[in-house]
Amino acid sequence: xxxxxxxxxxxxxxxxxxxxxxxxxxxxxxxxxxxxxxxxxxxxxxxxxxxxxxxxxxxxxxxxxxxxxxxxxxxxxxxxxxxxxxxxxxxxxxxxxxxxxxxxxxxxxxxxxxxxxxxxxxxxxxxxxxxxxxxxxxxxxxxxxxxxxxxxxxxxxxxxxxxxxxxxxxxxxxxxxxxxxxxxxxxxxxxxxxxxxxxxxxxxxxxxxxxxxxxxxxxxxxxxxxxxxxxxxxxxxxxxxxxxxxxxxxxxxxxxxxxxxxxxxxxxxxxxxxxxxxxxxxxxxxxxxxxxxxxxxxxxxxxxxxxxxxxxxxxxx
Numbered sequence: 001x002x003x004x005x006x007x008x009x010x011x012x013x014x015x016x017x018x019x020x021x022x023x024x025x026x027x028x029x030x031x032x033x034x035x036x037x038x039x040x041x042x043x044x045x046x047x048x049x050x051x052x053x054x055x056x057x058x059x060x061x062x063x064x065x066x067x068x069x070x071x072x073x074x075x076x077x078x079x080x081x082x083x084x085x086x087x088x089x090x091x092x093x094x095x096x097x098x099x100x101x102x103x104x105x106x107x108x109x110x111x112x113x114x115x116x117x118x119x120x121x122x123x124x125x126x127x128x129x130x131x132x133x134x135x136x137x138x139x140x141x142x143x144x145x146x147x148x149x150x151x152x153x154x155x156x157x158x159x160x161x162x163x164x165x166x167x168x169x170x171x172x173x174x175x176x177x178x179x180x181x182x183x184x185x186x187x188x189x190x191x192x193x194x195x196x197x198x199x200x201x202x203x204x205x206x207x208x209x210x211x212x213x214x215x216x217x218x219x220x221x222x223x224x225x226x227x228x229x230x231x232x233x234x235x236x237x238x239x240x241x242x243x244x245x246x247x248x249x250x251x252x253x254x255x256x257x258x259x260x261x262x263x264x265x266x267x268x269x270x271x272x273x274x275x276x277x278x279x280x281x282x283x284x285x286x287x288x289x290x291x292x293x294x295x296x297x298x299x300x301x302x303x304x305x306x307x308x309x310x311x312x313x314x315x316x317x
Contacts, residue, residue, distance in 0.1 A: 104142045107147045149189040
């Protein structure tokens with residue numbers, strides 16, 4: 001939440017043509033009672049694009065799914081994996097894994113309203129509900145309602161005692177649960193998530209499952225996705241943009257957005273990782289972070305940040 005907004009997704013689409021992009025998780029309450037236009041806004045280049053919903057009321061989720069389909073999204077996903085306190089207190093997210101029948105009702109209600117795919121993102125378990133039997137019971141119950149695609153974060157979530165960050169790191173990865181699920185239920189489409197940081201690791205996982213979701217690594221090291229179209233989607237004709245080409249396109253995008261009232265830092269905070277692993281990356285991040293908030297800041301800040309990389313390279317030589 002608060003990360004993969006439309007600015008992030010526009011930027012990521014410049015790096016990968018074929019990857020399915022997901023919105024941040026949006027609650028049904030925000031859509032039904034808040035600024036729906038802001039949450040539904042996206043650039044046409046973002047397709048294929050899935051919207052991720054958070055909620056636990058079947059009727060509300062069905063209404064939001066229909067609105068999302070009308071807005072042009074290609075898939076609607078219900079998040080049953082987020083462990084944050086504000087999600088838990090709202091009775092949605094990972095706590096719903098303890099209520100598979102309710103999740104099934106939500107999926108059924110959504111599917112009655114839309115023609116686009118309805119998918120579920122979940123964990124392998126929560127708290128002391130951590131056996132494979134309990135995990136497969138959840139999957140089977142929801143699949144009976146008509147869901148045939150599950151994106152599984154291969155860690156359980158502790159809803160008490162661990163922060164969301166700790167829940168991404170401390171519970172051990174159980175890839176074997178996800179692999180076994182695909183082996184035993186070949187008709188389901190199973191996508192694995194959690195701890196996958198390289199294209200090579202994704203390729204290894206694809207020997208066992210149908211897809212790989214990459215979350216924070218794609219955000220903090222986005223240029224890793226530059227190899228996805230060729231390595232994963234086997235598109236040998238795709239032209240991989242250089243980082244410099246991406247910056248030039250982002251400059252044009254930024255000027256349009258800033259002219260419409262969007263502050264520069266709302267965009268540049270999402271592209272700090274573009275030069276991750278390159279000499280000068282620290283100078284790039286520092287310059288953007290220190291200058292994007294200044295009055296009148298526009299695309300010139302990006303070009304100045306790129307010049308900092310050139311200075312770092314010159315000094316290194």
